[in-house]
Every structure is written in structure tokens, then in C-alpha cells.
Amino acid sequence: MTEKITIALDVMGGDHGVDVVLPAAKSVLEKRNDIELLLVGDEAVIKHSLAGLGLTEHPGLKIRHASQHVEMDELASHALRFKKDSSMRVAINMVKEGHAQACVSAGNTGALMATARYVLKTLPGIDRPAICTSLPSMHGHTWMLDLGANIDSTPEQLFQFALMGSVLASALDHTETPRVGLLNVGEEEMKGNETVKEAANLLSSGDLNYVGFVEGTDVYCGDVDVVVCDGFVGNIALKTSEGVAKMIAHFIKKEFTRNILTRIAALFALPVLKAFRRQIDPRRYNGASLLGLRGSVIKSHGGADILAFSNAINVAAEVVEQNVPERIKSRLQIILSNRQAG
Template identity: 50%
Template sequence: MSAPLIAIDAMGGDFGPHCIVPASVACLAEFPSLHLVLVGHSSLIEEILARHPAVDCARLHVEHASEVIGMDERPSQALRGKPDASMRVALDLVRTGRAAACVSAGNTGALMALSRYLLKTLPGIDRPAMVSAVPTAKGICHLLDLGANVDCSAEHLYQFAVMGAVAAESLGVSRPRVALLNVGTEEIKGNQQVKLAANLLQQARGLNYIGFVEGDGLYRGEADVVVCDGFVGNILLKSSEGLASMISARIQALFDENLFSRILGAATLPLLRRLRGELSPARHNGASFLGLQGIVVKSHGAAGVEGFQSAIRLAHMEIRENLPQRLHSRLEHLLL
């Protein structure tokens, strides 16, 4: 296999190249065969790169793009009004085969719209879905959709389940348990779309569908793949991130209360650091756009250097596993 090359939208997210360039440099050091293209304002990117003299210039290229898509811009505006935007240029590198994947922390709606327009969906897939790994009591769970599709039909949920199962298999999960997120586990619970999707999944051959799961069941590790519409998925993900941050802050405040608690905190510091690392949103940052004829990974807009590194690692893994081709070869056997 040739050396993987990933196109990086260096202007996206809350921190832009000031975060993305150091993260890219760190990933080059982590993966000796990796090649990156940083897309954006070349003068600014090169100015930041100059602070990293040890970077391997043979594996890092800067591609100039004169425009940036704002985080609050409408997807339609991004599609029509900014042909030289860093996000679009990075995706076009994937479309033309110069890059094997694109990573961006930019406007989610614009990234989805441009990805669908430039890369197209796989045969049999109506809409791409955003999927990410969520930590559970037993490891991780692949949750989708995370916000790309607010309104979904039963057929869309069925397609998401198929794609999520294949993605989990690519990560080594044997016969991943697939569940629909619902307000109860009984068959009579849920809205019409969820009930219809359950009927479709019960008829699917080769899919290990286990039924409905509630939110607490997700975190107990009752399923390897949990499917919902993007409205519910995005709220669940953001609520989980907020809860993890709140608990971490509350624990820190308790240990800072007095001398005894500070001594206790010092004694338990290694365990607390380990727990914080395992549950850190940065460690699990990066959502894949499943269902495209190419690899696109969305980083959280507020991700720091460590978080953006995680998104690049995810793209690197999907290139190694040739995820779009694996999806394509399995979809024709699983889709109705």
C-alpha cells in the first residue's frame, strides 16, 4: 500500500492553524509513513510551521486556499459562494485522488454539503451519517447519526445501522451488536420511524440486531452500535461531553477544598489522571462521515491540539482499513 496522504483543512474550527498545524506536526512524528497537505492561507501556515524546525518537510505540503468558510455560514452559501475555500479545496484533493482522506474542524453543515456534492454517496446510501466512538463501561460504542441528519426516515435509520455495523467490524468487533436508541426497550415504545426501522432491522440478514436500547444501556455497553437520528444523537453527545467536564471539575473542586482533601487528591492523582484520560473528549474526538465515496473526518470545532490529533489518527485508521471499499462490498448484501 502506498503512503497515506491526508488533506487537512487548516483554517477550520475555533483555533484554526494555531491548533491544527501543531497537531499535524505531532501526527507526522507519530506515523513515519504519513503524508499531509495543509490547506489554507499559505503565509500564515508557513509562519506557524517555522516554529517547528524539526518537521519532515518531505512529508508535509502546503496548498494555498484564499477563502475560509465561517462557522456560522449556511451550507448553501458555502456550496455556491466560496470555490476557493480551504474546506472545499481539501475535499477536492480527495475527489481527484491526490489525497486519501480529508480532516476538518470547520462548519459541520458546510462540510456535509460539500462532501455529498464533491464525493457523492455510495450506491444504496441516501445520506451519509456521522459516527463516533463513545466510551462505555465495557469499552466503546459507535453512535450514529451525530447531527448530519436531523430528520430521518426508517430507511435512513436502517442504512445507518448497516454502515455502523461494517465500521465496527473494521475495528475488530466480531458480529457487532446493533441497537436502536429509544425511550424504552419494549416493542410498543418509540415513535413511528423507530418502530418501522426496528421492523426493517429484524428482517436483515447478516446483521446482529438486538432491539432497542435506552441511554443508560448505551453507557453500560449493551450494544456495539447504537443508531438514532441526528437531532437525538447530537444532543446525547454534547450532553455526555458536558457531563464528563462537569464531573471532572467537581472532583477537582472537592480535592481543593482543604489540606486533607488536597493530600487525598495527591494520593489518588495517578488514578484520576488515568480516568480523565480514558473519558477525555479529546481522546475520542473525530466523527466519520459514513456512506461517502471517500473518507471525511469531522473534528470538534473546539478541539485543541490533542483532540485534532485524534481526528487525524481516525482518518489514518480508515485509510489503512480501506473503509469506503469495505462498506461498498458489504452494503449490497445487507441493504434491502
């Protein structure tokens, strides 16, 4: 029998805390028994909620008390300094100390990134971690990074992001050589700022399956598996996409509720629209990986619901099963030794 995967959950993080994290934990354990969940947070609160869910003595659940929690708008520096016993910090400590193979938090992104980096440290050869998630696309899905861990990135860092994204895509999609594109304002060689141009040079001479510059449309419609950009651009592209989708949903709803005739049309269209919505449901894509650390940390959307948080737990399990940090480390070692030799 294979060893179970243990995943630490920051129970107090996110907009809904226990109310989402514990039902999500329950839902995951109902579907799979290869996972053990370590619930990190206020023990009394957790026990009370577990009782409400009929989970008082579940063999797949353990509690690890943490006396503090990080606020959603708390400065990362403040959390680092004054929240040493926060559920977020302790969940990351569990990974560091080997009590868990991964942790999941829906807490404040800045604090999670800073704490994970401080506690776990980056892998040798990685300057800064990056946030990577998959997004729906016309052809399946696309991995994109960085989504906001870094504001300014050097060409070398963009190269590192490309490598990490490629390893993640390869591991989770079971593909040998994911196609990696660099996000730019145009496909022609002449376009773009100096940073992306230099990053393109690094990528062209590397051993990744680098397909060149891609444009914003390619994230959702292009022939590319991994889209690389700095965190400022990535975060804005992601949020803008959310805005478009939200606006479209708003107008569709508005048109179908306009009058009695459109309401009748809605009755016919609803099952079809629901099937469509499932394909791009952001909850199915919840669970971003913080890549480049000596351990696996998964960031859930702060406003995640039960389905969405469950998905983030499943992403964590997959990242552990596929041994993503170790894979990144060994890819880096090859590249670093090639560079020294070259």
C-alpha cells in the same frame, strides 16, 4: 514498500486553525512515516507557521493553497455558494480528485457535511451521510450514529445508518459482527415512535447482528457495539453526556479544593483521578467519520487541541487503511441485490 496514505488537512478550520492543525500534523509525523499530509489553506500563513515549528522542508508535508476559509457560524448554503476556494472545500476536492485518500476538518459541521455531500456524492443506495464516532463505555467503547448530520430520518435511513455503523465498527475494531442496537425510550417492543418501530422491523429482517432496542444508558454501559438513532436525538444525547461529564468534573474539583484537608486528599487522589480521566478523555475519541460518501471525510471537534486533532488524523488513516467507503459500498450492493431478488 507500501504506498503512503495521503491525508488532506483543512488547516484553517476549527477554533484554532493553524495553531492546532500544524502542531498536530507535526506530532503525527513524529510517530509514523506511513502518512503524508497535504496542508490546505493560506500558503503564506502555513509557511510562516511551519517555519516556527522547524518544519520548513519536511518530506511528509505538502502545501496546497486555498484563498478562503469557512467561518464557524457560516451557513452551509453560503459556504457552498461563495467559498469555492475555501480550505475546507479544497481539502475535500483533494479526496475527490485522488490527491488524498481522506481529509480532516475541524470546521463548521453543517458546511463540512453539505460540501462533502456536494463534492463527493453519496454512495449508491445511501440517501444521506451520517456522522459516527466512538464513545467511551464501561466495556471499551461504543460507536454511535447519527450525531447530527440529519434532523429527521426515515426508517430506511436509520437502517442505512445501522449498516454503515456496523461496517465502520467491524473495520476499525476488527470484529466480524458488531452488535447493533436501535436507540429507543424502552426495551419493550411496544414502546417508541413509529419511525423506530419500522426501523426495527427492517433491521430484524436484515443480515446485521441486530440486538433490538437499547436505551440511553446502554451507550455507556450496555452490551452493544453500535447505537443507531436520528441526528436530532444523537446530537442531544451526545451534548447531554458532555454536560454530565463537565458537571461531574466541576464538582470533583470543587470538593477537592474546598479546604486544606481536601487539598491534601487531592495530592493522594490526583494520580488516580488522572488515570481515570485518561480513560474517558474526549480528546482520545476525537475524529468522527462522515459515512456514506464516496470518499473519507473526518470531522474533528471545532475546539480540538493538538492531541485531539492528532487523534482525528489517526482515525482518518485507519479509515483509509481499512477501506471503509469501499466496504460500505460492497455491503450495500449485496443488500440491494438481495432486495431485488427477494
